[in-house]
Amino acid sequence: MADPCWFPLLSLPPYPAERFAPLADRLAALLMTHNDLLLIQGEAMLALESVAVGLSRPGMHILNVVTSPYGLYFSQWLRRGGAQVHDAKASSGYPITLDAFDQALAAMPALDAVVLAHGEAASGIVNPLGEIAARVRQRGALLVVDAVASVGGHTLDVDGLGIDVAVIDPQKALGGPAGVSAISVSARAWPRLVTPAGYAQSCLSLAELKRQWLDRGRGALPGTPSAPDFWALESALDRLEQEGHIHLINRHLKAAQATRAGLRALGVVPWISDDACASSLVTAAPVPEKVDADALLADALSLGAALSPGVGPIARQLVRLHHTGAQAAFPAVLANVVAYGAALARNGHPADVAAAAAVITHHYLPLPGPPGDAHAEPTL
Known part of the structure; x- marks a missing residue:
């Protein structure tokens, strides 16, 4: 007789190391990108904070678009690293207008990066990503996009828009697990994602994850990956591909x-x-x-x-x-x-x-x- 206190999810086999790279490739295809794709063992807030840690340091000039409380979190993380941050704040609950963005952009004497959320589950808005991406390209700055509340439900062409860093999580439109997220990183973004000395061995270090996973051939992920989360992500992508x-x-x-x-x-x-x-x-x-x-x-x-x-x-x-x-x-x-x-x-x-x-x-x-x-x- 089966033990009523034992659940099948507790006895899933380990996620095989050889499946991580194909899983990352499937996510990259979803984002329409040839950029590197990092698998993050945690919810999207961990992925977003890790981007801020790598991006922020003294001398960096960053324009951060704030259309929800999550944008304010990102601003705090950037300031913690010593970057000079200008917050372009939209009216509470509304998207940023292009006029407001243009004014904030014009006020930046130097610009290294622009950060914004594509969609906001907090208020049901989408920001004008295409128009903002074109303006950022003209300034030659990095474009960092929080696409957690848009991926799967909105078109997201990372390479076509010139997005240098995109953070996603499958828990919303894809109907996947919240315990795994992902970050795409362009070739030109990597040299600017420098890990501060205090984060050298931190799970917030993207450079360390690159060294331990990308540079070693994308085999086993460091640490002990959560098998249920990765099996669930694979199943969510199977379902996505079946639906289209x-x-x-x-x-x-x-x-x-x-x-x-x-x-x-x-x-x-x-x-x-x-x-x-x-x-x-x-x-x-x-x-x-x-x-x-x-x-x-x-x-x-x-x-x-x-x-x-x-x-x-x-x-x-x-x-x-x-x-x-x-x-x-x-x-x-x-x-x-x-x-x-x-x-x-x-x-x-x-x-x-x-x-x-x-x-x-x-x-x-x-x-x-x-x-x-x-x-x-x-x-x-």
């Missing part, structure tokens, strides 16, 4: 479009009104004035919705409707919008739940109508 990357991106886009159409049918303007600036993984909806954020969220959660509060200063101003990974599908999208609308109504704010449900359903399963019928296809 383009289909995965389109599935997230459709979920975002249906969610935003449903909110508008409720009578609510999404937190990010411009569709071009909205994430495909998370949609933020406002907490109306005179509505208690805690009560609104509690009522929505009681209906089984995948909602959460905002992060940072905007925590009580919005709720986030998640349509990430497996949730980027009709059942979750419908449940989220209906629960949010029902919670609004319960807390005294008008919401047309029936109209929202009809719009979302029609978005996924259009009803037949006469040619030119405005209701034949949903509009955003």
Whole structure:
């Protein structure tokens, strides 16, 4: 009789050393890059901090785009290393505007690197990465991108955009484990990622990982890799390849479009009104004035919705409707919008739940109508 306290995940075999390099190559293909790809044995915050450690030192001039509290963390890590950091801060919960970025860029007498997040799960935004990348190339600076909340749900062409360092984690759109992350590093970035003396033997040293893994032929990773995390990452990539990357991106886009159409049918303007600036993984909806954020969220959660509060200063101003990974599908999208609308109504704010449900359903399963019928296809 099997031991009821023993779970199959606890008895997975070790992850074979010869599988690490092919796994890294699969992630590099996902990012559309020929750059080096490092596997990081930890959640993305570890990977991001390791980039800051390698990048920051006295004499470095870095422009850090802040569109969430995570951007402030990165700023602190950079300053700890002695770099001169200028934070280009967007309005709380919103993407950086190109005008604001251009002003910050023009104010930099010297520029070694620009750091920004592509997408922000904290508020459901995407920053204008393509336009920013072009401006950074013109200045000849390194471009460092946090793509954790965009990879898999948005197109990310690392080589085409000229991204020198990209940090990803499979836990969101890819539906993978949170315990493994990855960093792509360009050839021109390596000479500028210098490990401070105090980090010579640290797991935060990218140069040390390069020496111990890349330079030794990408065999066994240093330390004791977590077998469940690496098997899970491989399974997530298998699932991605079976679905197809383009289909995965389109599935997230459709979920975002249906969610935003449903909110508008409720009578609510999404937190990010411009569709071009909205994430495909998370949609933020406002907490109306005179509505208690805690009560609104509690009522929505009681209906089984995948909602959460905002992060940072905007925590009580919005709720986030998640349509990430497996949730980027009709059942979750419908449940989220209906629960949010029902919670609004319960807390005294008008919401047309029936109209929202009809719009979302029609978005996924259009009803037949006469040619030119405005209701034949949903509009955003």
